[in-house]
Amino acid sequence: MVTDRASGDEGDGGLGRARSVADGLEPAGGDDLATTLPESLTIEVALPAPVHEAPEEEAAVALVGTGVDPSVVAVLETNTTSISLSEPALAAATTPASPADTGSIAIADYSRRERMAGTDVGPESAAMLTADRLIDPRRGPRSAPEGAWQRFVYRTTFKRVNLGDSARVRARKELDARIDAVLEGGARFVPVLTRKGGVGKTTITTLLGMALASVREDRIIAIDANPDRGTLSERVTKQTRATVRDVVNKAASIQGFTDFTRLVSRDATRLDILASDTDPMLSEAFDENDYNVVADLAARYYSIVLTDCGTGIVHSVMRATLQRADSIVIVSGGSVDEARLASETLTWLEANGYGELVRNAVVAINTATQGTNLVKLEEIEAHFASRVRAIVRIPYDEQLAAGSVIHWSDLRPLTRQSARELAGIVIGGMPDREA
Incomplete structure (x- = not known):
């Protein structure tokens, strides 16, 4: 209820008149006024609903584009949506971060995207000037076909x-x-083996190593682990008289790759060859422990280690070789007995707990052996296809048949292509290994 009182003239007379009117003693407008004012005047006014004022402790802070550091959160009520921040946090939330505070990584990650959205985020860092951003592949010169x-x-x-x-x-x-596929997880070991001698096992090892080394940028080595005087070192030009025995004897003094390379011979393709013992009186001394010493050193400096194994499949060196193997290559000739002995090698491996290696194995059929022209090679391939992952034919080549130094560039194109296919299959079947 609102009471309105009429105002009078200025001075005391006006004040007295106002009081008389309010008391109903005198007409408000004088003698000529037809009616008098009531004792009170009531006016109804519709006021808006009262607005709730949040308490000071619930005052909201607008954080535009700024994250909240959990370390400065003072109180977090799980039943409300308000977070009480300390004064340093409020100051940080209302003050734009400088490039020095955010760091170049944050600017590189967000500034270009935000700048394209119309947000001013300050100067860009040099890290944002990447080749992917600046170079238009459509304008660059294409290599000649x-x-x-x-x-x-x-x-x-x-x-x-x-x-x-x-x-x-x-x-x-x-x-x-x-x-040239990347191999993670350290050095990979690939033994090349068979139970029969004279089928070209050393030749296949050399061809595989040359095919890998001619393409890959990492280091490849082939180790002659034949305890019966191997001939792997005779397939490349000799640059040293050192053998696996010298590596074993000097293992403690080999401190780096340079020291190790003094004991190997290197081919033009960058394949390194480590020879076996040449003294037949010492050949049997190369056993499982010696191989492990050589293999540990080779694993330090090489990505792929090929091992030319001997025919003695029950020899202790064979056990150490298979324990390290990531994949194996079985060599078979083109005759009946050579193919049968190669298949028996797979059977022996399966019987001794190497079934996974057999299923992932690659069979290289050397067609340069005697009797190949009389044998149905497709039948040999069909037999091995039921047991192993892949089969590759190695064609006849005069340079390989000579049994001397092999020059990769002088091989027939078909021979090089077959060796490269063997290398691609071996690398493609390498099992995954954690780095």
Whole structure:
């Protein structure tokens, strides 16, 4: 209820008149006023609903684009949505972070995206000037194609038309990529073995090593672990007289890769060869413990270690070799007895707990052995296909048949291609291993 009192004239007379009107003793407008004012005047006014005022402790703080550091949270009520922050946190929330506070990594991660969205985040760091951001692949020069017809079109059109590589070149590059696949988790060991001698086991080891070393950028070594005087070192030009026995005797003094390379011979493809003992009186002395010493040193400096194993499959060196093996290559000749002995090698491995190695094995069939022309090689391949992962034929090559130094560049193209296929299959079947 609101009471309105009429105001009078200025001075005491006006004040007295106002009081008389309020008391109802005198007309408000004088003698000429028809009515008099009531004793009180009631006016109803619709006021808005009262607005709730949040207490000071519940005052909200707007955090625009700024995270809350958990270390400065003072109180967190699980039944409410308010967080009470200490004064340093409030100051940090209301003050924009400087580049020095956020660091270059945060700026590199967020500033370009936010800048494109129209947000001013300060200057960019140099880390944001990446090649992916700055270089337009459509404007860059394309490499000249490989292939007779593709190269002809490329040159006659003044490098305006690039048909790309030929199918053969693409296949070659794809095989290179398979051979050069990254292997995580340390050195990988690949024994090359069979129960029969004279089937080209040492030759296959050399070809496989050369095919790997000619493509891969890491280090490849082939170790002659034949306790019966192996001939692996005779497949490359000798650069040292050192053997596995010297590695065992000097193991404590080998402090780096340079020390180790003094004991090996290196081929033009960068394949390193570690020879076996040449003295037949000492050959039997190379046992399981000696092989482990050599293998431990080789694992320090090489990514792939090939082992040319002897025919003595029950020898202690064979046990140490198989325990380290990541994959195996079984060598078979093209005759009936050579194929049968190679299959019996797989049977022996399965019977002695190496079934997983057998299923992942690769059989290399050396077609340069005697009797190959009389045997159905496809039947040999069908037999091994039921037991192993892959089979590769190694064709006859005069340089390989000579049994002397092998020069990779002088081999027939088909021989090199077969060795490269063997290398790609071996690398492709390497089991995953944690780094």
